[in-house]
Amino acid sequence: MxxxxxxxxxxxxxxxSSLxxxxxxxxxxxxxxxxxxxVLNKTIIGPLGLENTGVSPGNDERAVIPPLSEDTLGWGSDYGYTAPGGGLYSSLGDLAILTTRILNETIxxxxxxxxKWLKPQSMTSGINGLVGRxxxxxxxxxxxxxxxxxxxxxxxxxxxxxxxxxxxxxxEYGVGFVVLTAGPREAVTASILNEAIITSFTPAVDRETRSQALAYAGKFSVGSIQSPEKFGSKDIIPVELSLSINEGTGLKIDSLTRNGSDILTGLDKIWNSLLPMTGILNPDFRIYPTGIETPVEGEDNIVFEDWRINFDAIPADNAAMSDLPGQGKLSNVCTSWQMEAWIYYGGEALDRIIFKVDREAGNVIGxxxxxxxxxxxxxx
Structure with a gap:
């Protein structure tokens, strides 16, 4: 021992660690x-309705068994106590069910x-590698x-x-990919297929998401009625918002005006006045969904979607401002995650935007x- x-x-x-x-x-x-x-049957296989998943050895009649010699073939092995570390079998159909339930958050x-499960727990030594559970x-x-x-x-x-x-x-796209291979050189085959499938489909999925996002782009305009409780007036004030989609991420705010005033310029002035210590505000204003949705009372399939303006600080051109060594080497950082809901006006965050959406029709109402x-x- x-x-x-x-x-x-x-x-x-x-x-x-399989152990x-x-x-x-x-x-x-x-x-x-x-x-x-x-435990597996009670908590996972049964509730998900998986018909071809279990602990090895499985049913030969429902298996793909490559013509390899017995000493180089893993099918039919009884893994015993080591099964939880890698002794399961499954099928494309069952794994498709599993990925779908994870992606639609019903697992x-x-x-x-x-x-919470889909969050990294640690980093690897590689710049692009993270580890989760x-x-x-x-x-x-x-x-x-x-x-x-x-x-x-x-x-x-x-x-x-x-x-x-x-x-x-x-x-982020709500898609999953499953590759199962059997036969000689299976590791190489799986790697080739996996990379080919993901790199081929992801650009197409991205184009489709951008096509669907066009429902949010365009111009939104009406006279705004100020709250008489707060402002003592019912004056109609014209407001116009223009959104577009380009090669960047999210929705780009092309313009936002209220009574002829440029609100984006105003946001920049407010930022420079209140938060100059955080850096220079990126003039490329974009908005992103937060995932927060509220059903509209009395209206079936209609929801309010919370979005946020991405307030991102861009680094100063230190190389142009100083001849000290290393200038610009540490500038490739994301700061927008630190900036949400920092500035309020009359109790409302300056970065919050709400869409009213008809889920069934796929239309943005306003x-x-x-x-x-x-x-x-x-x-x-």
């Missing part, structure tokens, strides 16, 4: 009084649990050549002799800009 020595100090660097899952399954069995396969009772996360910026931006791939691979599987999720007291601006 041998014992395993520590590999790393806790919370230093991530280490892949951890085996120990966890043993502890779970001890706690519940049920075997691993019984857990609470959608927040899924969103149990995700192998790759950050890319070259999948959409026409509109380069960061795309995160949440993946989980597995394999046995003669077999390799790869499941990949792109949560937009409300709370800090300007616009009410609903219809699309024109």
């Amino acid at each position: 041998s014992s395993a020595l520590p590999v790393r100090e806790p919370y230093t660097e991530p280490v892949y 951890s899952f085996e120990l966890f399954a043993l502890a779970l069995s001890q706690k519940t009084g049920k075997s691993y396969i019984q 857990f009772p609470d959608p927040q649990m899924t969103r 149990t995700w192998e996360i790759q950050r890319t910026n070259n999948l959409v050549p026409e509109n380069p931006h960061t795309v995160d791939i949440y993946a989980k691979g597995g394999g046995a002799n003669g077999y390799v599987s790869q499941m990949s999720l792109v949560d 937009v409300n800009i709370p800090f300007l007291r616009t009410g609903l601006l219809p699309k024109v």
Whole structure:
């Protein structure tokens, strides 16, 4: 009998460990009084309706068994206590169900649990590699050549002799990819297919999302009725918002005016006055959905969607301002995550925009800009 020595100090660097899952399954069995396969059937296989998923060995009549010699083939192996670390079989259909339930956030009772699950827990030594539970996360910026931006791939691979599987999720697009291979050189085959599928489909998915997002683009305009309770007036003030989609991410605010005044210029002046210590405000104003939706009372399939203006600080040109070494080497950073809901006007955040959307028809009915007291601006 041998014992395993520590590999790393806790919370230093991530280490892949099948043993951890085996120990966890043993502890779970001890706690519940049920075997691993019984727990698996009760909590995952049964509730999801998976018909071709289980612990090896599986049913030969429903399997793809490549013509390899017995000593190089993993089919039919009884993994025993090591099954939780990589001894499962499944099918394309079942894994498609699994990926769909994850992407539509119904895999857990609470959608927040899924969103929490799809978050990295640590970094690897590679600049594009992150680690989750149990995700192998790759950050890319070259999948959409026409509109380069960061795309995160949440993946989980597995394999046995003669077999390799790869499941990949792109949560921002709501799509998943599953590759299962069997036969000789299975690792190379899986890698080639996985890369070909993801790199081929992702640009097409991006184009489709941009096409769907056109419903939010265009001009929204109406006279704004100021609140008499706050302003003592019912004067109608013209407000106009123009949104477009270009090679960048999100929706671009081309213009926002109230009674002829340029609100975007005003936002820049406010920022420079109140938050000059954060940097120079990026003049390229874009808005992004927050995922917060509120059903409209009495109107079926109509929701209010909360979006936020992306207040992003751009670095100063230190290279032009100083001859000290290293200027510009640390400027490739994202600061917008620090800037949400920092400035309020009359109790309303300056970065909040609300769309009224008909979910069933896929139409945008109008937009409300709370800090300007616009009410609903219809699309024109």
